[in-house]
Amino acid sequence: MEQVSKHLNMAVSAMTVSAFLKALNENDFDGAGEFMDENVRFEGVLGSVEGREEYLSQMAKMKLHYDVKQLLYDEDNVSVLYEIDMGGKPVLTSGWYEVREGKITHIRAIFDPRPVL
Structure with missing residues (x-):
């Protein structure tokens, strides 16, 4: 039973x-906040943010689009x-999301910022 629970947690994450x-891709920031x-x-490479409201406020300003290439969990x-x-510049990025009880608790993003500087 423990193995089934572990697989369910993986799928939920x-x-x-x-x-x-x-x-986020649909600019549904309230919807994104639910997760x-x-x-x-x-x-991130260019800064850090604490708290859902502050993060979503920043995302609403940037309105980024994510083209997912690979998701591992x-x-x-x-890891995405x-x-x-x-x-207008595609930037290859690696994101690491920690998920606890169905909610994202920590996000780390790594990319080469030179194209946007």
Whole structure:
């Protein structure tokens, strides 16, 4: 039974991140917030943000589009390789999402910022 529970947690983590990115692509920031813990932390190359409201406020300003290339996951972690359209420039990015109890609690994004500087 423990193995079944672990597989269900993996599936929930992957579906949570997929639904979150879909909502962001649709500029549905309220919908995206449903998949985030209120104290979510974001760490990126160009800065960090703490809290769901602050993160979503920043995302609403940027209105990025995520073109998912690969999604890998285990029980509480989802790794996504995607291209993000940043001002008309595709930037290959790796995102690492930590998911606890169906909510994203921590996001880390790594990319080469030179195309957008």
